[in-house]
Amino acid sequence: MTEKETEPTYEEMIAELREIAKQLDDPNTPIEEAVKLHQRGMTLIQKCEAFLQKAELTITEIPQQSE
Amino acid sequence: MAGKKRAVQQKILSFDNEDGEPSLLTPITENSELGKIDYTLTVSELAKRIREVVDCPLLTDIVVRGEITGYRPNASGHLYFSLTEQGDNPASISCVMWKYAVKNLPFSVKDGIQVQATGLVDFYPAGGRLQFIIKKMEPAVSGKAGLYLLKEQWRKELEGKGIIPRPQAEIRDPPIFPKNIGVVTSKTGSVLQDIKNVISRRYPLPILLAGTSVQGDGAETSIVSAIMSLQDKVDVIIVARGGGSFEDLFVFNHPDVVTAIRNSKIPIISAIGHETDTTLSDYAADRRVPTPSAAAETVVPDRAVLLEKLEKDRRSMHDTMMRLIVAEQKNVTDMKRRVDPNRLTRKLELMHQQTAELEERIRTASLRKIDVEREGCKTWTVMIQKGAKNKITNARLMFLTQKEIIIGRNPYKPLELGYALVWKDGVVVRSVKKIAEDDRLTLRLSDGELITKVESIK
Numbered sequence: 001m002t003e004k005e006t007e008p009t010y011e012e013m014i015a016e017l018r019e020i021a022k023q024l025d026d027p028n029t030p031i032e033e034a035v036k037l038h039q040r041g042m043t044l045i046q047k048c049e050a051f052l053q054k055a056e057l058t059i060t061e062i063p064q065q066s067e
Numbered sequence: 068m069a070g071k072k073r074a075v076q077q078k079i080l081s082f083d084n085e086d087g088e089p090s091l092l093t094p095i096t097e098n099s100e101l102g103k104i105d106y107t108l109t110v111s112e113l114a115k116r117i118r119e120v121v122d123c124p125l126l127t128d129i130v131v132r133g134e135i136t137g138y139r140p141n142a143s144g145h146l147y148f149s150l151t152e153q154g155d156n157p158a159s160i161s162c163v164m165w166k167y168a169v170k171n172l173p174f175s176v177k178d179g180i181q182v183q184a185t186g187l188v189d190f191y192p193a194g195g196r197l198q199f200i201i202k203k204m205e206p207a208v209s210g211k212a213g214l215y216l217l218k219e220q221w222r223k224e225l226e227g228k229g230i231i232p233r234p235q236a237e238i239r240d241p242p243i244f245p246k247n248i249g250v251v252t253s254k255t256g257s258v259l260q261d262i263k264n265v266i267s268r269r270y271p272l273p274i275l276l277a278g279t280s281v282q283g284d285g286a287e288t289s290i291v292s293a294i295m296s297l298q299d300k301v302d303v304i305i306v307a308r309g310g311g312s313f314e315d316l317f318v319f320n321h322p323d324v325v326t327a328i329r330n331s332k333i334p335i336i337s338a339i340g341h342e343t344d345t346t347l348s349d350y351a352a353d354r355r356v357p358t359p360s361a362a363a364e365t366v367v368p369d370r371a372v373l374l375e376k377l378e379k380d381r382r383s384m385h386d387t388m389m390r391l392i393v394a395e396q397k398n399v400t401d402m403k404r405r406v407d408p409n410r411l412t413r414k415l416e417l418m419h420q421q422t423a424e425l426e427e428r429i430r431t432a433s434l435r436k437i438d439v440e441r442e443g444c445k446t447w448t449v450m451i452q453k454g455a456k457n458k459i460t461n462a463r464l465m466f467l468t469q470k471e472i473i474i475g476r477n478p479y480k481p482l483e484l485g486y487a488l489v490w491k492d493g494v495v496v497r498s499v500k501k502i503a504e505d506d507r508l509t510l511r512l513s514d515g516e517l518i519t520k521v522e523s524i525k
Contacts, residue, residue: 010244017380024387031395038388045381052370052377057263057271061254061278062296064289 010051013044020044114192121197126188131160131199132207135180144169146176150184150199161198162186168202170285173317174217181207211313218320222347225322230329231350239334239353241303241366247273248366249301249333251293254278258309258359265363270370275301281308287321294327294335303366304331306348307338307359319346328352338362482513499524 008016020041023029029037108116133150136159141147144166151159162184164172174180186201206213225231248266252258259276266272277293280286290306297304306328308316318324319339328335329351337352338359349355356362404410482488488511489496496502506521 011242021380021384021387024384024391031391034388034391038384041384042381045377045384048377049374052270052373055271055370056273057267058273059263059276060273061276062249062293062300064278064292064296 010048013048013051017041017044017048111192114190114195117190117197118192121188121190128185128187130183130185132181132183133160135176135182136178138176138178146201148176148178150182160188161196162201163198164201164204171283172204172285173214173314174206175287175321175323176204180217180220183207183213214314214317218317218347221320221322221325225325225347225351230322230326231347233329233351233353241334241336241353243368245272245302245366247275247301249275249277249297249304250307251277251279251290251297251304252307252359253281256309258307261358261360262305262307262363265360266367269364270367270373272367282311282315282318286318287323290318290321290324291327294324294331298332301333304333304335305338305359305362305366306335306352307362308340309359310341310344313344316340316344316346319348322347324348325351336362336365479511479513482511487512 020037023037024034024041131150133152136149136151138146138148146162146164146169148162149159150162151157164176182204183206184199184201185203186199188197189200190197206217222231250259250262252262254276263274266274275297277296279289279293281290294304294306306319308319316339319337325347328337328348334353335351336354336356337346337349338356338361339346339348342357345355354365356365478488490509490511491502491506496508502508502521502524504521504524508519508521510517510519
C-alpha cells in the first residue's frame with residue numbers, strides 16, 4: 001500500500017536513471033555497488049517502458065456552468 | 068407580414084396628420100367610457116398613447132451614435148446604460164439591451180466607449196421613461212475597423228493593468244511529463260480532433276475537455292468558465308481555436324478572456340487561429356504556438372523517442388557494466404599472480420641477493436677504510452722515523468762540536484809550547500813548598516813523561 005503511494009513518477013525515475021549512469025561511470029564506485037546500481041537501472045528502465053506503453057488517451061468532458 | 072405592413076402604413080398616415088385633424092387621438096377618447104365630456108386620462112392610458120406615438124418609423128429601426136455612460140452590470144444578463152452626447156448639444160437617453168441581443172454583442176460594454184446602436188424608441192410605462200431598446204451595437208467606427216479600434220483600446224487597458232504582456236519571469240514551462248491535459252475549445256470541429264490525433268500518436272494521455280463556444284457573443288463568458296473549470300484538475304491547458312477571420316477570433320481579445328488566461332494557476336498554451344493571427348490572449352498565455360497541433364506537440368513528449376532513448380540507456384548501462392566486470396576480472400587475475408608462492412620464492416631470492424650485495428658493499432667499504440688508516444699509519448711511521456733520524460744527527464753534531472771543544476781544551480796542549488806538568492804521588496804540584504828534597508816527581512812533557520829526583524829547592 002505504502003509502496004504504491006511512493007511509486008516514483010516518470011520524471012523521478014528518469015532522474016534516478018541519470019544518477020545511476022553517472023555513478024556507473026565513476027571509477028570510484030565499488031563493484032558491488034555498481035552491480036546493485038545496474039540491477040536498479042534495469043528495473044527502472046523496464047518500469048519506464050511499461051509506463052510509456054500503457055499510457056492511454058481518454059477524453060473526459062468537464063461540465064460547463066454556462067451550458 | 069402583410070398585416071404588419073398595413074399597420075405601419077396606418078401609423079405613418081396617423082403621424083402625418085398629427086397637426087391636422089385630431090384623427091389619431093379622437094377615436095380613443097370617443098371610445099372611452101368617459102365619453103366626450105370627460106378628457107381626463109388615466110396614467111396607463113397616457114402611457115398607452117405615448118407608446119403608440121413613439122411607435123413610428125422615425126423612432127423605429129434607427130441607428131444612434133453616442134457614448135456609453137452609466138453602465139452598471141446586471142445579474143439578469145440584460146444591459147442597462149445610457150447613450151450620451153456631450154459638447155454643444157448635450158443629450159442623453161436611457162438604453163436597454165435585452166439578453167438575447169447581448170449574445171451577439173462583439174465587445175463588452177464599458178463606460179466611455181463610442182458606439183453605434185441600432186434599435187427603436189419605446190416608452191416604459193412602469194418606469195415612466197422613454198428608452199432606446201438596442202438590438203445591435205458595435206463600436207462607433209463600424210465593422211472591422213471598429214473592432215480593430217476596440218482591440219487597441221483593450222490592449223491599452225490590459226497593458227495599463229499589467230495583465231499583458233505576461234512578464235518573462237512569470238512564464239511557466241509546462242511539465243515535461245504531464246499526467247493529463249486540459250483543452251479549452253469547441254466540442255465540435257477539427258481542432259479537438261487534431262489535438263487528439265497528435266496526442267494519441269505521440270504520448271496518449273487523459274484529456275479533459277472543457278467545451279466552449281469560441282466565436283460570437285457570450286463566447287468570452289463561456290471561455291472564461293471553461294478555463295476556470297480546469298483549474299486544479301490538469302497539469303497544462305491548451306486554449307485553442309481553428310483559423311478564422313479577424314472577427315471570428317475577436318473574442319480572444321476580450322479582456323475577460325485575456326485576464327482569465329493570465330490568472331490561470333495552470334500553465335496555458337494558446338493556439339488561436341493561424342500563425343499570422345495574434346490575439347491579446349497570446350500575450351497573456353505562458354506560451355503561444357501557431358496551431359492546435361503544435362500545441363499538442365508542445366505539451367507531450369514523443370513516446371517513440373522516449374522509448375528509443377530508454378533502449379539506448381539500457382545498452383549504455385550494459386556496456387558500462389561489462390567494462391567494469393572485465394576490468395575487475397583483470398584486477399583479480401593480477402591479484403592472483405601477486406599472491407603466487409613462486410613469486411614469493413623469487414622475492415626471497417631477490418632479498419637474498421640484495422642482502423649479499425649489501426654485505427659485499429659493507430665489507431669493501433670497511434676494507435677501504437682500513438687501507439686508508441694503514442696508509443695514514445705508514446705516513447706517521449715515516450714521519451716518526453724521519454724525526455728520530457734528525458734527532459740522532461743533531462745529537463751527533465752536538466757531540467762532535469763538544470768533542471771539538473773538549474779536544475780544544477786538552478790540558479796537555481800547552482805542553483807543546485814547552486811547559487811541563489809536575490805530579491807528586493799522583494797529585495799535580497802547583498808550588499815548590501809541597502816538595503822536599505829527594506822527592507820523586509813525575510814530569511809530563513808534550514810527548515812523554517819522565518821520573519826525576521829533587522836535588523835542591525831554591
